[in-house]
Amino acid sequence: xxxLHTVNKSPFEKNSLADCLGYAKEGSAVLMYEDGVYGAxxxxxxxxxxxxxxxxxxxxxxxxxxxxxxxxEKLAEGIEVVDYAGFVSLAVENDKVSAWV
Amino acid sequence: xxxxxxVNEGPYQHQATDSAYQFAKAALDAGxxxxxxxxxxxxxxxxxxLTTPPQDDRNIVNRWSELGKAHDLDMVVCVAAAQxxxxxxxxxxxxxxxxxxxxxxxxxxxGLGQLIEAGIQxxxxxVFGD
Amino acid sequence: MSExxxxxxxxxxxxxxxxxxxxxxxxxxxxxxxxxxxVSLAFIGDGVYxxxxxxxxxxxxxxxxxxxxxxxxxxxxxxxxxxxxxLEERGLTLDDxxxxxxxxxxxxxxxxxxxxxxxRAELADVLDDQDIVYSF
Numbered sequence: 183x184x185x186l187h188t189v190n191k192s193p194f195e196k197n198s199l200a201d202c203l204g205y206a207k208e209g210s211a212v213l214m215y216e217d218g219v220y221g222a223x224x225x226x227x228x229x230x231x232x233x234x235x236x237x238x239x240x241x242x243x244x245x246x247x248x249x250x251x252x253x254x255e256k257l258a259e260g261i262e263v264v265d266y267a268g269f270v271s272l273a274v275e276n277d278k279v280s281a282w283v
Numbered sequence: 284x285x286x287x288x289x290v291n292e293g294p295y296q297h298q299a300t301d302s303a304y305q306f307a308k309a310a311l312d313a314g315x316x317x318x319x320x321x322x323x324x325x326x327x328x329x330x331x332x333l334t335t336p337p338q339d340d341r342n343i344v345n346r347w348s349e350l351g352k353a354h355d356l357d358m359v360v361c362v363a364a365a366q367x368x369x370x371x372x373x374x375x376x377x378x379x380x381x382x383x384x385x386x387x388x389x390x391x392x393x394g395l396g397q398l399i400e401a402g403i404q405x406x407x408x409x410v411f412g413d
Numbered sequence: 414m415s416e417x418x419x420x421x422x423x424x425x426x427x428x429x430x431x432x433x434x435x436x437x438x439x440x441x442x443x444x445x446x447x448x449x450x451x452v453s454l455a456f457i458g459d460g461v462y463x464x465x466x467x468x469x470x471x472x473x474x475x476x477x478x479x480x481x482x483x484x485x486x487x488x489x490x491x492x493x494x495x496x497x498x499x500l501e502e503r504g505l506t507l508d509d510x511x512x513x514x515x516x517x518x519x520x521x522x523x524x525x526x527x528x529x530x531x532x533r534a535e536l537a538d539v540l541d542d543q544d545i546v547y548s549f
Contacts, residue, residue, distance in 0.1 A: 216298045267309045271313075273409060278407065279410075281411070283412035
């Protein structure tokens with residue numbers, strides 16, 4: 183089963199991203215949204231962990247990036263930006279959704 | 284796709300209810316079905332008709348009421364969580380001896396069985412929380 | 414109550430009492446028990462604190478709901494996965510947790526442990542197998 187994992191808290195506030203990465207298997211997707219988008223930025227303390235998650239596809243929610251002043255150049259490599267319609271598609275394309283709040 | 288949505292946080296305090304709303308809207312726009320939006324924990328506070336947010340900001344409660352009306356959504360506020368937090372409809376008002384009710388348009392108060400049923404009957408459960 | 418049987422996972426990552434999530438999630442589990450689904454609970458991170466033995470709220474004037482975990486076996490909720498790494502990070506072992514059991518009617522009512530101590534990797538496989546994940 184492929185899972186869409188969602189992470190909505192900053193990795194510096196809570197360990198939701200770390201928890202999620204411990205459970206995200208190959209072939210799964212991780213969507214960072216709300217304050218979770220800070221986990222998608224390059225050069226921060228979690229960037230290595232994100233890069234190391236093999237077989238996991240990472241997404242960040244565009245509207246939440248924009249709200250926080252995070253331009254796409256500031257994102258780590260391999261992060262795909264999606265909008266809410268994309269969020270819905272990800273939920274449809276994967277077999278289930280696991281929320282790491 | 285048949286979605287169920289769980290909202291765990293109240294209006295303004297957390298972005299959860301905003302995210303849930305935007306997701307719901309996008310899902311409906313894409314032609315999907317939302318069989319229930321279930322408000323739990325502080326999420327029940329999305330169902331009060333007593334908010335007066337500033338004019339220059341979004342009206343979260345009204346937004347849900349309008350979306351609910353436009354798409355005939357089943358927006359359920361958990362009775363146990365509502366009793367703890369003071370969200371009251373006519374029935375609860377009578378049952379618990381309250382002198383007012385404050386449930387917003389389009390919301391109904393019901394039991395946790397509705398959340399379980401949503402999990403059983405939907406194809407995807409989306410949880411928005413903190 | 415329904416023909417469909419889904420694998421329901423209740424994800425618990427928070428400590429008790431500091432917030433209401435632990436208790437209100439348990440309320441969902443109790444109500445959910447009547448729906449005859451294939452239920453599992455996972456305790457990850459601070460969620461493992463929910464199962465600590467010896468909770469006494471008499472001086473906090475808060476509801477002590479820890480005994481409710483002991484009743485789960487009677488509700489046919491018998492799969493409580495506790496993540497080993499989360500216990501270890503917190504300096505805890507199984508001995509620190511409440512002894513939670515259930516009676517297997519298919520095995521002459523033998524008393525069995527409800528708590529399943531699993532590694533993160535094992536729990537990841539369990540989670541992967543679920544149909545529905547409730548987060549609180």
